[in-house]
Amino acid sequence: MNDDLVQHLDIALRHAPPGLTATPIPRMDLCVGQGSGNQAPCLYRSMICFILQGSKRIAINDQLLSYDREHYLISALDLPLTGQILDAEGGRPYVAVSLVLDPALLAQLAASMPPVRECAPKGVGIAINPMTAALRDTVLRLLSLLDTPVDIPVLGPMIERELLYRLLQGPQGRLLRQIAQPEGALGSIRRAVAWIRDHANSRLRIDALCEASGMSRASLHRHFQAMTGLSPVQYQKLLRLQQARQLLLAGEHRAADVAFAVGYESASQFSREYARQFGAPPARDVRKIRQAIGNPIRAALD
Structure with missing residues (x-):
């Protein structure tokens, strides 16, 4: 690991306790977590994510994706996924920085750029690409502003523009341009x-x-x-099941009460679909997760 990455990992860990932390930089979050043998529900917003340490596996429908500090992720729309974070070597924690995308800023930048050669889109609105030295340098400069918060209002927008500019020039430039086009x-x-x-x-x-x-x-x-x-019906079903799992993990709600709270009309149907999605009925699934980690997990992983 190079010295710059070590330095900025130190910045991230000083500014973010375990869990998800909103930073003073608009729309930028830090996530610090320990690896787990369990997959947990997470909702990826329209964002970019850069891992500083550790790695993550995510499942979207039947597709399994993995990324680490040598890769970055772009999500073009809100996607309900299941994810599993993995420690780095030696049990060091997973550390990641994410930035919610601003369609208006993307549109402004795209309009000011000359035409570029773009690869054909893959269809699914999520992509993982190799990290570049220029992108890493830009991300780390943005992160370093946490140590000088007085600079954030002036330098933050400038570095964000540079970051998006470099992404627009990259292999997912076409996907990012589509985010900026409401008519597409x-x-x-x-x-x-x-x-x-x-x-x-x-x-x-x-x-x-x-x-x-x-x-x-x-x-x-x-x-x-x-x-x-997913189909629209499958998408809604997964949103409901993820919300139900979070409610069950967060408190002592009865499964039947949670089922009705997230929109199910039948508790038995909820239990069947929950077990099909997460591998066990609600009570057994929640008990297994709590035993594995010792306490209720945070709902957000990124």
């Missing part, structure tokens, strides 16, 4: 995802979802599946 297919699916999240505990109405996204039924299903790996 990705913009429509982002609106559909927002509608589902706002109505997660209500019955899914496809007609309302088509109206919110501006798409026909056929187009909505095709693009939604391509970009999230």
Whole structure:
């Protein structure tokens, strides 16, 4: 590990206790955690994530992705996933920095840049790419502002622009440009995802979802599946189950009460779908996780 990375790991660990920490830099969070043998639900927002130490595995539908400090992740829309964080060598903690993407800033930067050659999009709205020296330097300079908070209002936006500029020049430039274009297919699916999240505990109405996204039924299903790996119904179901698991881990709620709280009309259906998703019925799953870690886990991993 080079000296710069050691220095900035020290900065991150001084400014972030275990768990998820919102920093004074707008939309930038730090996550510090210990590795676990269990996968836990997490909601990836439209963001970029850089790991400073350790690694992480995430599952989106049937696709398994892994990344570490040699790679960065871009999520183009809110995605309900399951994730597992892994320690670095010697049991050192997982440390990551994430930045929620600003579509307006991306649009502004993209409009000012000359045309670039871009690879074809892969469909799913999440991608992992190799880290570059220029990106690492930019991320570490942004992180170093935590030691000089008086500089954040002036230098923070400048370094963020540089970071996004470099990402727009990279292999996922096309994906980032789509985030900045509300009239495109990705913009429509982002609106559909927002509608589902706002109505997660209500019955899914496809007609309302088509109206919110501006798409026909056929187009909505095709693009939604391509970009999230899920159908709209599956997406809502996974959101509900993740919310239910977090509620169960956070307190002593009865499974039946949680089922109705997240929108299920049948406690038995909830128990069946929960076991299918997480490998055990609610009570057994929560007991297993608590025994493994000694206390309720934090709901957010990134």
